[in-house]
Amino acid sequence: MAKQPQSFFLEEWLRSIVVINSNKDGSVRTSSSAQAIIQAWADLRDSVQNQSFHAQQLQALKTLVNSQTSLHVADPQAKLLLSILSLQSLSLPQESYPLFLRLLYIWVRKSRQISLVVDSAVDILLRIFSQQSQSDKNSLFFSEGILLLGALSFQTSASEKSKRLCLELLCNLLEEEHRYLFLSDELASSTLAGAGYALSSSVSICFRRILDILCTIWGRKGAPAASISQGLMLLHLIEWVLSNSLNLRSLDKIDLVRELLENDEPTQSSFAIVMVAAGVLRAINRSGSSGFMPLRNSAEGRTETVARDLVVRTKGLDYNGNHHRFNLLLQCIALALARSGSVSYRAPLLVSLALALLTEVFPLQRIYNKIFKFPEDWSVVLEEVKDHLSSLIFKEAGAVTGVFCNQYASADEDSRSTVESLIWGYCQDVYMWHRQATVMLVGRGDQLIREIEKLAESTFLMVVVFALGVTKHRLDTRINRDTQLQISLRILISFSCMEYFRRMRLPEYMDTIRAVIVSVQENESACVTFVESIPSYDDLINNHGSSNLPKMEYRWSMDEVQTARIIFYMRVIRTCVDRLPPSVFKKVVASTMFLYMGHPNGKVARYSHSMFVAFISSGKDPSQDERVLLKEQLVFYYMQRSLEGYPGITPFEGMASGVAAIVRHLPAGSPPIFYCIHCLVQKATSLCSKVSSDDGDLWKNWEGELEPPKKVLDLLFRLLAPVDIQVLPSLMKLLAQLIVELPVNGQNMLLNQLYQQIADSDDVIRKPALVSWLQSLSYICSQGTQKKGSELSGETVYLNRTKARL
Template structure:
């Protein structure tokens, strides 16, 4: 996209586009389809005004009409001469706006003209100088357009050196004397930058260093514009455009001069962010590959200088080679933002520790500033208006930095892949800590804002969801580094567990099925399944039961806490409930008893049936599992689990307990517990007791009704359980229940019921 700028008519418009600027720079509202008649009429009005020296409202309206059609009109030399004549008037008072509009039309002329008249350009420069010297009409827009058109004049190849020198001198003088006017209006900055860009593209070397001083020094002046990410991107692509021109025209001297003045020499009068973004622009331009031989060597040297400057700036933000200094001042924050988006835009850059660590910090504090958002809201909740913070979050969502979070994450992963083992370890821990903090802090903000500020909460979660994607992409990159045959088992196991724990923390934000997510999960689970230790380590990371039901966080003192309404926590536990069955054979009975069982039984009673179903599935997985080293202990514990399982499941059936989960659990326990187990008898007894609580009328309803489902489950058990005669002596009421309430409705589609009733009667007779 950026390299098409060389064919663009208006550089300043392209800079606005590539930087994501939302500020319009149009002098008047643009008209995309002007009629030929309206254009002719406008020129006629201007010519008549000049002849009569009567510059009234019709004249001003004609200028506006032409400028509004600047993208489609062509200004010929005779029309340019007409405009220059207007500027040259000294004794006639013109509307102040008209000077700016005339300059804009002259800019359209010079950018679209194939071979403009040198004499006409020289006269135009003198006329512009006369206008700006008369300070009565000196307005910010006039200064900016004067800089723009002077720069555009200077870069016309066919003009003589003398004319270009006049243009460059005028441009430099305007910026040196009137920079405060330019810095006062945001929409004028790209106009001025484009003017400087044109001037730097001039074939002359005169005033070159002076122009560089203006470009990189204006940001440090008290009344100059303030450095922002948007302006940084404008500088990046402006330098890309300029340097690409040097490469195409084989301007080796210009490349060498730029490298020496900007990249290889540190100047206090140059803004760090501007130099950094310029270096990124050089790297981006150099990736095109223009030529070979001596030019190629010069381009390579220029790129090396740019990469060294980028690394030098990264080192500024890193306290020592391994530890990132998080932004603590207003200066560091914008610089980190520029750092992140520059590396995303400029393409591949040689890996280094400062770059990786700095990019990590930029991601976690600037691209995804969730920690700052959470802290701000928790501190202000109930004390200050929420409106300003809502605006802050929405502004971040619309910011170009956030919109390019995917590209920034990609650049981050590329840097990580080439880093040393030590720095990889540091960065991994930073990301895993980020996931843990995201879980803890979003729990608080979700409970505080849910039902009160849902719009704000939704906006915050958009940022968090984007950070989830970053974590997934990074985790996949980590698996490609560490889950390889040549890596030690211990390193693979530790990495796998950390990824699983981190994924559990961000599970709440997973709303789509990502191939990268599924690939990572498969890789790490496969590793965990190979050994007992990682399985136990993962299971032991489950939040403690007390913290689930009665957290001691400060935020719970502000609200009435209900564990079943904590959706962030529920999502994390659901992740565990789904993953643990995949490695259940590696988990000892004692570990299941000490860590998993209480949480599993808690969430069997969760009102979300998907969560409850996962709890039933986990129990079924444990009941069907085996571990040779503890067979007796495991069997004994399974029987103990069944008693509480039936009690817990049936007390919330059918309101919460899904029948599919209950049926799966009962079928599994019957199949995998020893024949004649008291736990099996207790389960059947509990089902009979539960069935007896339903009225006869309810048992005559549909097959899918809860009571009928329980009876159907009992029928299934006929083929699975060796029911002893003594068991049925205590359940004679089941016969009445079946005959009176169920048989009439069910016999026609349950042939096995005949067998069951016959068997039951025989037992009763005996």
Template sequence: MARQTNTLFLEEWLRISSGSSSNTSADQSSSSSARAIIQAWAELRDCHQHQSFEPHHFQSLKILLDARTSLHVAEPQAKLLVSILSSTNLVIPLEAYPLLLRLLYIWVRKSFRPSSALIDSAVETLSHLLATGLGSKKSPEFFSEGVLLLGAFSSVPSVSESSKTVCLELLCRLLEDEYRLVSPFGGLIPDVLAGIGYALCSSVIVYYARTLNALLGICGREDGLPGSVSHGLMILHLVEWVMSSFIKSRSQDKLQIFSKETLDTSRKDHVPFAVVMAAAGVLRALNRSAPSQQGLQILSSLRISAENRIESVAQYFISKSRDYDNSGDDYATSILLQCISLALARSGSVSSRPPLLLSLASALLTEIFPLRRLHARILESTHGSSGGLEPGKIKEHLSSVTFKEAGAISSVFCSQYISADDENKMIVENMIWRFCQELYSGHRKVAFLLHGKADELLEDVEKIAESAFLMVVVFALAVTKQKLNSKFSTESQMETSVLILVSFSCLEYFRRMRLSEYMDTIRGVVVSAQENETACVSFVESMPTYVDLPNPQEFQQKVDYIWFKDEVQTARILFYLRVIPTCIERLPGSVFSRVVAPTMFLYMGHPNGKVARASHSMFAAFISSGKDSNENERSLLKEQLVFYYMQRSLAGFPGITPFEGMASGVAALVRNLPAGSPATFYCINSLVEKASKLCTDIATQKPDMWKNWEGESEPCKKILELLLRLISLVDIQVLPDLMKLLAQLLVELPKEGQNVVLNELYAQVAESDDVTRKPTLVSWLQSVSYLCSQSTSGSAPSKGTGGEGTSASSLRDPSNWNGINARL
């Protein structure tokens, strides 16, 4: 933090600390040459000597101020400026006065020991200018520069007490009588606040009350300085700057007055957002003070008073708005919530108080992540309604100080939650979980409508939503640490786990990175939920219904809805497809059949391979579940699902169905269905038919396909590989049928194909250590080899029709399959 000792220009430090950009040239590097600066001073001396102010003299003032970063105003030059201001013969244009005052300000702040006599003279001149009515000309620039210079004069240690008194009297009178001048000009507020800050560092305590009242009462009034978040941050850091000075100098009397005027909860004339930021500045200064300064007796009472002041304002907000939805478009409430959240984020350690927790929750859900409001306005704009979203509003929010500090605010929110009582914990939990569901519902519509039409707008909205996702994850981790322990009942733990899982499903679309907090939370809640059947059923039944997936009510008669293009919904379903297998053992078969199976089969046809594979994994998990169960209903359901599973999978292969997903499903069903299951026979027959069709189709298109088995894998090769793997997986009752069908398929292949497949079979049987089926496989393989050799020798062109042997064409004829079976 910049301290008073090294803060040369307080107004510039306030701008930087508040994150507001300055349009003044003070932030720019000087491009003025030394020659131009010397010439400008010469022009001003000529102006005074000839008592004539010409346009080029105004240009000289601008040249000097353009170089203010490196400019040094010596005492002779300061005398020249005072002389010009005090001259009765010079007719100076109104716009030149603020420039002359700013040069005097640079002299005061950059001089090691400014002349007390010269300051007295400058104060007298400035007082005369105000008395003669210059101030009544209503120049905002003159007002702000006058306040800044008077404050700077009053803070100079060597200046006389009489001049300090005059400066502070003039400053207070300006603030009390002319504050409306600066209302439309927010860029001048840092100068006014800096003048107040300098004044508070003077030694004339009698003016503290009036100065502080100006700071907390004028700033933010409807007819005074315009209230904004950046102005609030300036107040925070200004108070911090002043407090640090008082603490460092151990000024007990100043601290007492400061506490009385700033932190008195009985004061009703102070603007709430300014009060909050001032109290936060006190806390920040206290938290950042050196250990040697912490012994001051008044500091502990100051801390309590500051926290009480913030709590009283937070309570004021809560009394106005019971629900976070109601803080919508009220500008004053919006500023207040943002200031409360930033105050708590920047002030450091603050004790837990319910109004602070509730205010932070409302600020996060309505002001820092105003997605509900943004979605509504985007939809209004899309449908042609008036009052839609203004261009650039979202980008403005993304660059705002409040949004940039969302992480720090979320951290404070979680800290307040951890120490809160159970009632208030429950309130904010419900607010967060409801926010997640509203975010899913709103963004689903917005994303579908804007995708491909307003991608930049959609990207900006999603940046806010991604940040909201991070907040929810951090909060959910805090909830799991608090509630998933023996202190709470099993029912409460189950309910919390389900609510977190449902909330995460709503925000899955925004999970763009791997977070340790996310993984820790998921592991904790899944372990808790999978131990209880009621929790598993509750989570599964929260999944969007199959009826609404392809034809959602909210999209009817508005857009041409295509279910697999709804990326937000797809991400949510993918979350369920990944989590449900972890609790599949506890899920009743009837619930799986009614809720999960229709959606699982639908998303097997999703063009995104990741989603389709997750659906196949879901099927494999269900088929593999309940191995030790005698539940007839579940076993019957498994048999029933296999028939449709094979139809659905093979209909989309090749193309949509990912082979790895289908292979895992087939492996699961042949391992887990009862021995001799009709469903297993159906699976084998379906695979052989598909392989036969694919091999027939490819024979004319890629006749050289078989020359490189390890090369690019064709669909028919993949199915054949799967069938070969099944030889060692299927039960003994199904194995004969599989061998028969494989033999029929092999003799249909061309010579190269037969050789490749037979080589694979030789290697597989040779490596097998299954003493039960290996003898059978060896005999079968010898027979298949013989059949293939016969079909190959008989496939040569024949000049006659009565030759002996078995031709390839006859082997492909189903009427001859019984003969093949007999030879096997």
């Protein structure tokens, strides 16, 4: 059963549903003191006694109305108000009438009334509406009048005759003054609450008539434009009314509602009928009863009819969210289904929900189009984005996504494929749009970018939740294997496009990745397809935006949207590199990998080094000559690319992992290993030569300027253990040549480090040779610079002997 209003006033409950932020009629509700309330009633009594009505009495009415939350109006006060209204000698100002009606409404809702007083109130209201010119009344007067008439018809203390009169007048006002009753949410809430009371009256003579009016009122000529907030109020009003009918088993009213839904009248507003149907479904779902299937079927069927018609019309227009007359209806369907509760699967509902998500809940295309069309006037777009982030439809994004996924779970394969294509295509579009927008706005529209990214972050969450649902229902044994691979690939590519907007750790994200990557890893063709979807090298370094956009300077390393996507590819490719043919890696991956090794962000550059390590470590079968050949070819450029950026750009940890992979995974004695070691020694020598040898403390501690060469030397020292025996003598020789050229403090520091490292080694094969080498190196260093030249030639002979022994 629907949750009953938390106050005495139905209109306040309706307002709380949509959280009205402004009081359009200007009546601010503030609580007055008890003394002020007593004085206000006294001023009104003076009006009757003195047969006059002045500003003092008008202020008294305002004081009382502003205290409606705590105000209690009993029969004596109601009689006072009615006597003032019935006095023919008084000339009441027009603005006083809504105040009188509001106070009488408080009396009706909060007090036990005497039937005689209620009937007299009805008579006076009928006279007020009939005798005075309606042109003198304002919108507030009509809405307050409908609210009071509805409340009177709902009260048990009113006679059946009075209820009938109230209902007839209420219907006439709804039909004749509808263009004034929905100009604001404040007015609409009072009008709808009055209609709700009337629909719940024990006299149901006007029940169907009121429903018909509510379902046609927004479609009539001259009626104000419908709004989502008013639609939601209508939805929950129908829920409230029908919950009472379901609870009381008012079969006559239930049948009338079903008839309304089944009769597709041309005058009915699609906006209103969808909200009425949603209110019906919500009431049934919350009642917990399964005995209203005909009514449920009618509500679901009518919503499906509206959705099908909308999908057909938008498809014919190549709908992209720029047709205003469809925007509201899409939002209406999305919110209606989100608040209805359980709804049976129907294909048009699924497609309309997808359209609503992509064009109304997350209207990124509409926003980007305005930026591209008016690149110099984006302040208006900023306000539009801010307004959308606080809108009702955006706040319901999670609920709409949930009902969309529920519909998808029960859908047929064709419908699933349709909405999947919409979502995956949207992801690629968002990537392109946001990349262009950030290039245009960076430095001058940063606030707009931040606001758009708030919207895009929520879009990412929707995509992840949907993708997880796709994996649960489409990646099973019942689905064709090729179809599964295609779905997995499209999810991965879509995630790569949305990766920039992933600002938090999501279990759903990781679960989806794990579900789809398994099938891709096991299939070479799928691996190749995924890798070939990576942006081309030309696209990476150049911004080929729309020809309509102004030409701007573009630096690939500053493009964070693109960088996030490439990082995603590198993470995924590492997991399937064993299945990737070397030719594809060389053609597609290598150029991108080496490009991003020069990225100024060390974290990004490390991903490229990790990609290199993954490839060098791949392919355990030594018979794969093509893969081994490519590995050796890549080493030469890898060392050049890494060392030219060290220590400024290249992250040492990334380079160290690459070097370790080279010496561990290339064939023993491979020329690239010799080249790698030679390059490292050259780099260390070059870095050391740039540092003054006169600063003893600097060389003693290897800090400051000497920290980069010290890291390279540490790396070379660590290679003494894993490097193969064929390469070890060359490494020892090059290290010896480097160390003896250093200042004494530097030599001592490095010799001590080597001593500690060799002493801790448990490699019984290498240790004897390393000990002998270290002793010889220590001896040469101790002889001083005069003997370095002659001794080194002798050391070469010794190292050759060491090589033979090994």
